[in-house]
Amino acid sequence: MDTLIQEFRVAYTSLKGDQLAETLRPDLESNAGKLQAIWNRGDARSAKADLQFLFYQDHSRPRLSKDETNGWYEIYLAYWKAVGEILAAEGLRTDAKSNWTSVYEAWKELTSLIIRGYTNHDFENWTIPCLYLAGRYLRLYAIRADEERRRSGDDAVTSFQDDFDPETEEHKQLEDCARHLNRIFTLCLSDRAPLEESRKWGIYYAINLLFKTYFKLNAASLSKNVLKALSASKGDMPSIDKFPASQQVTFKYYEGVLAFLEENYVESIKKGDLRAFDKALQEGEDEFIKRRIYLTLERGRDIALRNLLRKVFIAGGFEEAKDGAVPVRRTRVPVAEFTAAMKLKSGDDIDADEVECLLANMIYKNLMKGYIAHERGIVVLSKNGAFPGTGV
Template sequence: MPTLHISSYAGQIDQAAKFRDGRTLASLLSLSGKHGQMVLDFLAKPDRGTAWIDRTLDTPNPSYAGQFKRTINKDGPWAEMATGHIWALVALNPVMNPMTHQMHHSDAVVAYQKQHEVVTALYRYLMDARDQTTGWALPLLYVVCRDLRKVAEQADQQLLANSQKAVKLEEASRLLQKCFSCCLNDRASDIAASRKMGTYYLATLLFKTYFRLNSTALCKNIIRGIGAADLPPLSSFPRAHQVTYKYYMAVFAFLREDYADAENRFREALEMCHYRMKRNIELILDYLIPLLLLRGVFPSPKLLAKSARHKTLYGPFAQAIKTGNVAAYERQLERAEKRLMERGTYLVVERARENAVRGLLKRAWVLEGKPARLSVETFRRYYNAAYAVGLADSGLSAADIERVRKSAEIDSEEMECLLANMIYKGLLKGYISHAHQLVVLSKDKPFPWYSPYRNRGQAFMQARQEKENSERQKMPPPATDGAAAQNGGTAAPAQA
């Protein structure tokens, strides 16, 4: 494999910095760039003599640091960033000493420290350049911030493996907040060349970080800051930023159990997503299809055709709801439990089981000739019989079928409770006469169309607000942009 000489690499960075070529700088300072392995191969060449130690973490002063200082333009942090970048690459890619055959292991914690220095250097440069347009550096800012989050996750995994506290991702989130504030509060008059055009990218990166940290309430600070800022409309930003922002806003609404808002936002994101972005489409469908099932809406064949994985996963659920086959729904829920838990949608799909129960009760009512009254016992017999029929098609052995059937059978009191629950949720119109053990059904559509998502009530909303406030208070107090600049970019960004 060809190698890339350190001097050639330094020259490329110098040229890109002189011409303010943000995209080239981004590719040259990306931890996943093509140059990485070629530079590492050059550092590991046997003919470099004692300089081979640059390929390890054994030296506190690698020789390439001095070469970068001499070669790269001093009008900016580029030499410092290049040094930290190569150091991070060395830390992430283990190597064997060709003479002693000693294996130098990777160290994600060191890589994180160096990547943190890279991002901090760029942040200080952007904050100091108040009278200059620095929008050209946004591609570079995107790459180094994205790499910082990835390396922070690896560092936390390493710390946990060594029985230490994982704090690197939380620490990285504070630096990402500063970068977000740096973009949001840019005062450049030309919006097209302003750092404000990077606001939504940094916002979605913070969303992803907060979700991983289980601190979703902190997303409100980002949303509030964007709402208060003088930003162009979302449609003015790159389409990729729009789709990603809508997706994370939808996930945030989903986690807060605001399902109506979540479904609308997921639909918007899906409509804007390019048809070739299969992975992005699957991420959206992971949430959108469970929301449709919860509302009693079957995903269309066209929607399921977008992803074979989702067709296999959710097709049986939709079919069980259509036929009122509660047993089939429960079997599929058991099979898909692990996959649904991974996406955080298990509880929503479990709640959608009541739609299969509704279908079963409606079939019983139709088979009885659509009477105005039906006894609780009649509903109970239909429920148990239908459950037994559903088990017969399960492929289980006769002994297992009999065991599951006996455990799943319900008595009259349980049936009455189930019917009362269906009436309360609006899936059945009527009332129960407990004294006569009768269900008096409404003359006008006793099994109405599915109502919108149910309101969780004022008490639930207030409890959620208190929880979000307590989570936000765990973060360090904000500082103004002026204070951040005076401290060399070490203060937290101003929060709206």
């Protein structure tokens, strides 16, 4: 405990947020000796006595307000308890056993206390790295708890209940974690202090944790709510280039993935303009290769081609309705029409055989549904969902 207390004093006195967060790091790989020393100080009574001396009695303690003092005291006491659960879960305690669900619950209490520090105890924005660290390990412990529960088969106990949902139980802790990460996001987003004193400087780290969590839960669509809230607050936010490069890269990666999932592409893909797509890819080739995304972007040409073929299909209009029947789209499209469109939009002199090959690949990749009637020179498209993902 003495080492922990000294580290807190140094970090708080020098107003070093990263250094302060390190005092709460629970990583056994780099801090095993430190965690053992913290826990082995004694029982809860001894831990409380040490912390009370630091925060309330020691004349050399940092000068904190009464609210701040109460907040940090509760946090470090919760940290001591969490350390005990971590050591027990790793089999490094002889007096007790634990599991990762207990570790998660203990760390969740610590995370809640840190969040409360900003709402109830006047914590300043330079301490935001503590929020980063709390959220990061909350997510990691949630994942370990869910994995441990699946391996041990604990869900079987509740599987006979009427309201049992296997998919929900599979990520029980991680879904709970998402709610607390959202609290961190809201805490940062809603701060109205001047930017130099604002918690908004923690926003992209919180968003990135949420993105990772939502994707792990196969609930990427929830990320749209985060982006909408961020967009609504853009006027009060520092520009993204003011944040650490690691946060910028992670955010832009997930933003790009979400754009593809929403089919929100670059203009040439939307229009099915193959010539513009090829030109943009060629002009940015060196940069794309440097960033190792060239092959990923190149595959977007299939989507551009799909959109072009879809335009031809839609332009074909409807078949003549008989006996008052509801008109349906023409599903037999001559290969010659697709050939003409591809010549127009690619600028290449492409023949019918090559077009048929491209059409066959699109059908194979499930970017269009139907078959090619080679002898008749037509493509017979599905009446329902001829172009999956577009609603047509």
